[in-house]
Amino acid sequence: MLRNAAARLIAANVRVAPRTSTFIRPLSTSAPRLFASPTDTSQKYNITLPESSFDSFKCDLPSVDVEVSKDQLLDMYTKLVSMRRMEMSADGLYKAKQIRGFCHLCTGQEAVSVGMEAAITPDDHIITAYRCHGFTYIRGGSIKSIVAELLGRKDGISEGKGGSMHMFAKNFYGGNGIVGAQVPVGAGIAFAQKYLGNNNITFALYGDGAANQGQVFEAYNMAKLWDLPVAFVCENNRYGMGTSAARSSASTKYFTRGDYIPGIQVNGMDVLAVRQACSYAKEWTSAGKGPIVIEMVTYRYGGHSMSDPGTTYRTREEIQHMRSTSDAITGLKQRILDLGVATEAEIKTIDKEARQVVDEAVEEAKASPLPDESTLYKDIYVKGSEPQFLRGREPDEVHYFH
Numbered sequence: 001m002l003r004n005a006a007a008r009l010i011a012a013n014v015r016v017a018p019r020t021s022t023f024i025r026p027l028s029t030s031a032p033r034l035f036a037s038p039t040d041t042s043q044k045y046n047i048t049l050p051e052s053s054f055d056s057f058k059c060d061l062p063s064v065d066v067e068v069s070k071d072q073l074l075d076m077y078t079k080l081v082s083m084r085r086m087e088m089s090a091d092g093l094y095k096a097k098q099i100r101g102f103c104h105l106c107t108g109q110e111a112v113s114v115g116m117e118a119a120i121t122p123d124d125h126i127i128t129a130y131r132c133h134g135f136t137y138i139r140g141g142s143i144k145s146i147v148a149e150l151l152g153r154k155d156g157i158s159e160g161k162g163g164s165m166h167m168f169a170k171n172f173y174g175g176n177g178i179v180g181a182q183v184p185v186g187a188g189i190a191f192a193q194k195y196l197g198n199n200n201i202t203f204a205l206y207g208d209g210a211a212n213q214g215q216v217f218e219a220y221n222m223a224k225l226w227d228l229p230v231a232f233v234c235e236n237n238r239y240g241m242g243t244s245a246a247r248s249s250a251s252t253k254y255f256t257r258g259d260y261i262p263g264i265q266v267n268g269m270d271v272l273a274v275r276q277a278c279s280y281a282k283e284w285t286s287a288g289k290g291p292i293v294i295e296m297v298t299y300r301y302g303g304h305s306m307s308d309p310g311t312t313y314r315t316r317e318e319i320q321h322m323r324s325t326s327d328a329i330t331g332l333k334q335r336i337l338d339l340g341v342a343t344e345a346e347i348k349t350i351d352k353e354a355r356q357v358v359d360e361a362v363e364e365a366k367a368s369p370l371p372d373e374s375t376l377y378k379d380i381y382v383k384g385s386e387p388q389f390l391r392g393r394e395p396d397e398v399h400y401f402h
Contacts, residue, residue: 044069045339053273057255059262059292062280066272070341074350076114076271077336080329081351083110083134085358086143090133090150094306098366099150102177103164104131108269108301111328112235113138115274116203120282122171125193127186128205130165131235131300132175135205139172143361144368153368159378160371180206180213183232187219190230190291201285203278205233209240211254220291224261227290231281232258234293235268237300242313255295262289268296269326272335299326377401 049064087105094103106113109131116126117138128135136146141157149156150164157167165177173189176182186204193200206216211234223230234254238245245252255263262284266277277294284292299322303310310319336342342350377390377399386401 045073045341047272047335047339049270049273049276050267053267053270054277055255055265057253057258057263057265057293059264059284062264062266062276064276066276068272068275072118073332073336073339073341076118076275077329077332077347078350078354079114079117079138080110080271080332081354082143082358083114083137084329085354086137086146086361087133089147089358089362091302091306093147093150093362099164099306100152101163102130103150103306104175104304105302105306106131106134106300108322108327109235109237109298110134111271111274112205112233112268112296112298114328115271116233116278118271118275119278120201120203123198124200124282125171125173125186125189125202126205127173127182127189127202128175129179129182129207129210130175130177131207132165132167135172136167136169136175139169141167141169141172143358144364147362148365148368151365151368152370153365154371155365155368159375160368161375180210180216182206183210183213183216184219184222186232187223187228187230190223190228191226194226194228199286200229201282202228202230203233203281204230205235207240208234208236208238208245208249208252208254209243211236211257212249217257220258220261220293223291224258227288229285230291231278231285232261232291232293234295235298236295237298239300239304239313241304242308242310244313253295255293258291258293261291261293263293263295265295265297268298269328269331271328271332 044067047066047068049066051064053064054061084107087107090099090103090105093099113134126135126139133146136157137143145155145157146167149158149160149162149167152160152163154160156162157169165175168174173185183204183206186202190202193202210216220232236245236254240248251257255265264277264280267273274296281292281294301319301323333347336347337344380390388400388402390399390401392398
């Protein structure tokens with residue numbers, strides 16, 4: 001299992017001599033500044049991120065000095081490679097016509113969800129759009145339940161009735177299929193947290209393609225009016241549904257779009273930069289300063305959905321360049337190697353076990369039965385509030401609840 005692999009790496013008594021250098025970009029082979037030589041998971045590494053990792057609007061920049069432990073680095077790496085493998089498996093299942101309908105993969109964007117989860121607690125809240133498989137996984141959904149949902153099977157996280165765009169977990173309010181509609185819902189979740197007196201943050205995510213929706217700005221207004229503990233997070237993967245941001249937006253500085261709400265721009269391909277930015281956002285809202293806007297500059301390797309080849313509006317050379325220079329997994333792997341947290345062989349062990357665990361989960365999901373037809377009418381209404389009957393497409397499809 002993945003945890004066993006991580007445990008073996010954590011148990012390895014790896015030492016490294018202190019070295020000093022600065023990252024130019026996430027995949028730099030130069031080791032970041034290092035002040036400690038951890039030999040167990042309780043000791044910390046101090047890493048200096050590139051100055052270009054952040055930009056800000058009406059607020060201070062997050063610190064580029066990051067403190068992270070050995071087990072945290074290995075946990076993030078394990079989640080990144082597991083998520084990548086899961087999405088690649090979904091890609092293959094769709095092409096084999098075992099997944100039908102819509103399917104939006106996050107391949108390339110894994111650092112956003114993994115870095116965010118590393119910065120918060122299970123009591124914090126996340127709501128996102130339809131590119132949601134990765135968020136479902138980091139919020140506690142099993143790989144089997146996610147893949148089974150994609151396949152429309154009984155063991156799916158939404159019992160096979162939601163598919164790619166509708167997955168939910170504890171304090172994760174799903175992928176939402178209507179462009180931008182989850183943003184005001186996220187503001188509502190944050191309102192509930194403030195009303196209940198909980199010191200938690202809500203992350204409401206949307207893409208650059210949804211950034212021009214009117215309801216986004218309406219949510220901004222209400223959140224600032226009431227100083228709600230919400231971070232509005234724009235995942236800028238630069239192409240929306242297939243149109244470059246420069247062609248669709250008069251201003252592509254999405255972190256400044258809040259106007260009266262401060263914002264930060266983050267290198268969304270660097271999991272540690274994402275973690276640092278989300279920690280900053282949580283501290284900001286916890287201090288009662290109200291909402292904040294975050295722009296995660298990221299990149300998806302595939303098209304908008306599986307029906308989009310993703311190469312008609314950008315070149316294959318551009319995609320390959322991003323893979324080779326900015327990939328989140330390769331960048332974190334290089335940091336782990338430079339710090340001496342693990343060896344190349346130990347990293348390969350995690351990679352191998354990630355493939356094995358995901359592949360086994362996929363086979364279990366494929367073996368799951370189809371949902372029983374009776375579940376079509378389940379969970380439509382709150383129990384006890386059902387009407388007498390529900391009409392279907394045809395007169396003989398009427399379902400009686402009582």
